[in-house]
Amino acid sequence: MRVQSVAMVLGRTIHLHGASRERFLSDVAWMRHEACHIKQYQRFGFFGFLWRYFAEYLRRGYYNNILEVAARAAEQDPAILDNIEII
Numbered sequence: 001m002r003v004q005s006v007a008m009v010l011g012r013t014i015h016l017h018g019a020s021r022e023r024f025l026s027d028v029a030w031m032r033h034e035a036c037h038i039k040q041y042q043r044f045g046f047f048g049f050l051w052r053y054f055a056e057y058l059r060r061g062y063y064n065n066i067l068e069v070a071a072r073a074a075e076q077d078p079a080i081l082d083n084i085e086i087i
Protein backbone atom coordinates (compact mmCIF):
# COMPACT_ATOMS: atom_id res chain seq x y z
CA MET A 1 0.00 0.00 0.00
CA ARG A 2 1.31 3.38 -0.92
CA VAL A 3 1.09 6.03 1.75
CA GLN A 4 0.02 9.31 0.27
CA SER A 5 2.49 12.14 0.67
CA VAL A 6 0.88 15.28 1.95
CA ALA A 7 2.25 18.66 2.82
CA MET A 8 0.28 21.26 4.68
CA VAL A 9 1.45 24.81 5.16
CA LEU A 10 0.57 26.70 8.30
CA GLY A 11 2.05 30.18 8.20
CA ARG A 12 5.77 29.76 7.47
CA THR A 13 5.96 26.07 8.33
CA ILE A 14 5.50 23.16 5.91
CA HIS A 15 4.17 20.07 7.69
CA LEU A 16 4.95 16.81 5.88
CA HIS A 17 2.95 13.61 6.23
CA GLY A 18 4.04 10.39 4.58
CA ALA A 19 7.18 12.01 3.18
CA SER A 20 10.61 12.67 4.59
CA ARG A 21 12.29 16.06 4.59
CA GLU A 22 14.85 14.63 2.12
CA ARG A 23 12.14 13.47 -0.27
CA PHE A 24 10.48 16.88 -0.12
CA LEU A 25 13.76 18.75 -0.69
CA SER A 26 14.57 16.57 -3.71
CA ASP A 27 11.33 17.55 -5.47
CA VAL A 28 11.74 21.08 -6.81
CA ALA A 29 8.21 21.33 -8.21
CA TRP A 30 6.77 20.29 -4.86
CA MET A 31 8.95 22.83 -3.02
CA ARG A 32 7.83 25.58 -5.39
CA HIS A 33 4.18 24.62 -4.85
CA GLU A 34 4.44 24.87 -1.07
CA ALA A 35 6.60 28.02 -1.28
CA CYS A 36 3.75 29.62 -3.22
CA HIS A 37 1.37 28.82 -0.34
CA ILE A 38 3.83 30.44 2.09
CA LYS A 39 3.79 33.58 -0.07
CA GLN A 40 0.00 33.47 -0.11
CA TYR A 41 0.06 33.44 3.71
CA GLN A 42 2.41 36.43 3.66
CA ARG A 43 0.12 38.28 1.28
CA PHE A 44 -3.21 37.57 2.96
CA GLY A 45 -2.14 37.04 6.57
CA PHE A 46 -2.53 33.85 8.57
CA PHE A 47 -6.30 33.94 9.06
CA GLY A 48 -6.86 35.73 5.76
CA PHE A 49 -5.25 32.82 3.95
CA LEU A 50 -7.16 30.17 5.88
CA TRP A 51 -10.46 31.98 5.38
CA ARG A 52 -9.85 32.36 1.64
CA TYR A 53 -8.69 28.79 1.29
CA PHE A 54 -11.76 27.44 3.05
CA ALA A 55 -14.15 29.70 1.11
CA GLU A 56 -12.53 28.64 -2.19
CA TYR A 57 -12.67 25.01 -1.13
CA LEU A 58 -16.40 25.24 -0.49
CA ARG A 59 -16.99 27.11 -3.75
CA ARG A 60 -14.74 25.18 -6.09
CA GLY A 61 -13.33 22.15 -4.29
CA TYR A 62 -9.65 21.33 -3.98
CA TYR A 63 -8.41 21.22 -7.56
CA ASN A 64 -10.01 24.44 -8.82
CA ASN A 65 -9.35 26.41 -5.63
CA ILE A 66 -7.62 29.57 -6.94
CA LEU A 67 -4.91 29.22 -4.28
CA GLU A 68 -4.17 25.70 -5.57
CA VAL A 69 -4.32 26.79 -9.21
CA ALA A 70 -1.71 29.48 -8.43
CA ALA A 71 0.46 27.01 -6.51
CA ARG A 72 0.35 24.53 -9.40
CA ALA A 73 1.39 27.30 -11.81
CA ALA A 74 4.24 28.19 -9.45
CA GLU A 75 5.64 24.66 -9.85
CA GLN A 76 7.11 25.90 -13.17
CA ASP A 77 8.43 29.18 -11.70
CA PRO A 78 12.03 29.09 -10.40
CA ALA A 79 11.68 32.65 -9.00
CA ILE A 80 9.09 31.52 -6.45
CA LEU A 81 11.92 30.15 -4.28
CA ASP A 82 13.62 33.57 -4.10
CA ASN A 83 13.61 34.91 -0.55
CA ILE A 84 12.66 31.49 0.80
CA GLU A 85 15.10 30.10 3.32
CA ILE A 86 14.82 26.46 4.33
CA ILE A 87 15.96 25.73 7.86
Ligand SMILES: [Zn+2]
Binding pocket: 033, 037, 067, 068, 071
Ligand atom coordinates in the same frame (compact mmCIF):
# COMPACT_ATOMS: atom_id res chain seq x y z
ZN1 LIG B 1 -1.36 23.21 -2.60
